[in-house]
Amino acid sequence: MKKIGVLTSGGDAPGMNAAIRAVVRTAISKGMQVFGINRGYNGLINGDVYEMNTRSVSSIIQRGGTLLYTARCPEFRTEEGLQKAKKTCEELGLEGIVVIGGDGSFRGAADLSERGILCVGLPGTIDNDIACTEYTIGYDTAMNTVVEMVDKLRDTCHSHDRCSVVEVMGRNAGHIALNTGVACGATFVLVPELPYDLDEVAKKMLETKKTGKQNFIVIVAEGIGHSELIAKTLEAKTGIEARATILGHVQRGGSPTLRDRVVASEMGYYAVELLENDIGNRVVGMQQGKIVDFDIQEALSMKKPFDEKLYQISNTISI
Ligand SMILES: Nc1ncnc2c1ncn2[C@@H]1O[C@H](COP(=O)(O)OP(=O)(O)OP(=O)(O)O)[C@@H](O)[C@H]1O
Ligand SMILES: O=P(O)(O)OC[C@H]1O[C@](O)(CO)[C@@H](O)[C@@H]1O
Ligand SMILES: [Mg+2]
Numbered sequence: 621m622k623k624i625g626v627l628t629s630g631g632d633a634p635g636m637n638a639a640i641r642a643v644v645r646t647a648i649s650k651g652m653q654v655f656g657i658n659r660g661y662n663g664l665i666n667g668d669v670y671e672m673n674t675r676s677v678s679s680i681i682q683r684g685g686t687l688l689y690t691a692r693c694p695e696f697r698t699e700e701g702l703q704k705a706k707k708t709c710e711e712l713g714l715e716g717i718v719v720i721g722g723d724g725s726f727r728g729a730a731d732l733s734e735r736g737i738l739c740v741g742l743p744g745t746i747d748n749d750i751a752c753t754e755y756t757i758g759y760d761t762a763m764n765t766v767v768e769m770v771d772k773l774r775d776t777c778h779s780h781d782r783c784s785v786v787e788v789m790g791r792n793a794g795h796i797a798l799n800t801g802v803a804c805g806a807t808f809v810l811v812p813e814l815p816y817d818l819d820e821v822a823k824k825m826l827e828t829k830k831t832g833k834q835n836f837i838v839i840v841a842e843g844i845g846h847s848e849l850i851a852k853t854l855e856a857k858t859g860i861e862a863r864a865t866i867l868g869h870v871q872r873g874g875s876p877t878l879r880d881r882v883v884a885s886e887m888g889y890y891a892v893e894l895l896e897n898d899i900g901n902r903v904v905g906m907q908q909g910k911i912v913d914f915d916i917q918e919a920l921s922m923k924k925p926f927d928e929k930l931y932q933i934s935n936t937i938s939i
Contacts, residue, residue, distance in 0.1 A: 738900020
């Protein structure tokens with residue numbers, strides 16, 4: 621392959637820029653031409669594409685967001701949209717595309733691969749909810765943002781002897797909630813993967829209060845939601861004043877951590893190696909710390925286990 625494209629799609633994630641940089645520079649170092657596609661699959665449909673060089677990606681490794689912008693593109697789910705995208709690729713001579721995004725973006729990448737444009741997916745989402753990989757680009761940065769915010773909430777909870785109910789992102793996955801809960805010493809973590817009972821949460825708050833505990837953090841995963849109602853309910857059940865905070869999109873921004881920059885660089889390099897060898901319809905992932913790749917359909921059919929051991933550890937030591 622001599623000409624490839626790169627795009628970002630779905631929700632953005634810190635480290636996407638580091639991945640774009642790695643793709644562009646690896647491709648150029650291998651004598652390939654590389655084109656940036658703006659706003660996900662929209663750019664492919666509308667021909668919003670430009671040739672990149674080594675300097676196009678200068679000084680972006682430390683920046684959050686994505687230089688190529690991102691979008692959700694309903695038209696790409698139609699045959700007409702896919703044919704328009706294919707036509708853009710054929711006109712430009714693009715033989716392969718690196719798609720940085722989540723599971724939806726990978727479905728689109730599989731559809732385009734089936735139509736002759738070989739795509740390689742890189743997992744870019746803060747949620748870490750992609751089954752074929754232990755790690756997704758953006759996860760570490762988002763969790764560190766949550767930890768920084770919850771530490772601030774802890775300060776004011778401490779001053780007022782309160783409970784802070786903090787809702788964190790993760791769509792239908794509780795990985796961010798569980799890990800940040802452990803890291804912030806949360807009394808309870810509520811995740812969509814496991815059943816919960818607010819009577820149990822209240823009971824634990826009251827029991828630990830008896831031993832001298834004066835302030836409380838309860839982490840609620842986005843998939844559970846209703847954090848305002850949860851705060852009110854816990855206040856009514858315990859008599860401890862509670863406030864809800866929904867952290868929201870602040871979790872999607874910011875300068876990527878070392879881990880996100882390094883993993884994004886490794887995965888970007890790996891994706892170009894696949895395309896260089898005319899291998900497409902693959903998703904790049906990490907297994908036991910090593911970068912590996914899977915057939916897209918196989919990757920999409922996998923199920924990600926939830927770390928119940930860590931949940932148990934969290935409950936045991938937050939007393
Ligand atoms: N089944 C599908 N077939 C073809 N294209 C799809 C399909 N699902 C999603 N896409 C394309 O991928 C884009 C991104 O998908 P989606 O909005 O699900 O985000 P994602 O990649 O899963 O990322 P995240 O969940 O992290 O935000 C969609 O807007 C659409 O263009
Ligand atoms: O960009 P939007 O549409 O607000 O998406 C928010 C969703 O995207 C994510 O940030 C990443 O998948 C989820 O955690 C969240 O549910
Ligand atoms: Mg998704």
